[in-house]
Amino acid sequence: MARINQIIAVEKGAKSRAQRELGEVQQVLAKPALLSGIARTYRPKDEEGERLPPESTRVQVKAEDVLRDAARSLVRLFDVVATKEWANCDARADVVVDGRAVLAQVPVTYLLFLEKQLAEVQQLIGRLPVLDAAETWTYDEGQDVWRTDPVATARTKKIPRAHVLYEATDKHPAQVETYTEDVIVGTWTRVAFSGALPARRVNELRDRVERLQAAVKFAREEANGAEAQDRQAGAAVFGYLFA
Known part of the structure; x- marks a missing residue:
């Protein structure tokens, strides 16, 4: 029984191989002459006429064989992806930051979503305006903004x-x-007013998102280390399609 991260590593190769072999099958179908055959015999008009040998061209490719080859190429890919996706339904891990579980038992698919979204949040934090360090700022509770002396x-x-x-x-x-x-x-x-943030606040936000990103990646690796039960979906699919 393989682990999910091993299945993920195999998936890319299985996909490339299936695409290559399926492309070869399609190239065969693009040559109608390979699927065609002919048999010709010649009979002279009378007994004294010239006699010619028969001519024939054999069928080199059969459509049913092509379908079987296509199915054989895709069954492995279908099985690998099925094994991964079924395992992903059960693969879960906690997202732990500083010893505290921010999220518990998170599915690996949601961890992948979190990784992508946190990268966008990180970009947003990087664009936050910072208060001018040349000024002395205090928070004005009444106006909910920062102000200078x-x-x-x-x-x-x-x-x-x-x-x-x-x-x-x-x-x-x-x-x-x-x-x-x-x-x-x-x-x-x-008196100057600003809706920007102090540098210490921006640095704190940047540190938080980086620590959470690291925790999500660790959780994903942990979840992907779970065992994946082999699934055979390809034979059932093509057993129905090409029956």
Whole structure:
């Protein structure tokens, strides 16, 4: 009695062999001349006429033989796949992470599904936005988002000024130089908000999915180590089809 992982290893070879042999059978069917035969005899018109030897071509391929060959090629494959699928119905294992069974007695087919889906979840986690490390973030319970500490910045305005270079005299007017001065007129208070995640949270999620992936693979290997009872389904199928 083989184990499921051994049956899986055999299945690929059985499938390749069946496809190759079935292809050869189909090539034979594509040559009608091989399935045809003929017999010709010649009789002269009178006794003095020329006598010719008979001619014949034998049938080289019989359709019933082709069907038997096709069945012979496919029966092994049908049996191997049946053995695997019937065994998969009974093959189960626990998915254990850090000593705790996250899932108990999971069928091997569902473990295969989990492997594929967890790979997609891993890609999703890899695309999660992370909070800018240059900022200090705190969680705002009221708005359910992350926020930074308030940062105050001054708002300035250019105010024209005049500087007297020379005072006015009875002979000359005053000489005045104009310029502008930046004067603080107010204060902006900035608070940034974000729906991204802290880097520690993303790293935690990434670690969790990786550990679960490893546990699922281990469970699949364990389930595939179960013994598989040999099944003979091919003979029954082709016994009905080509009877």
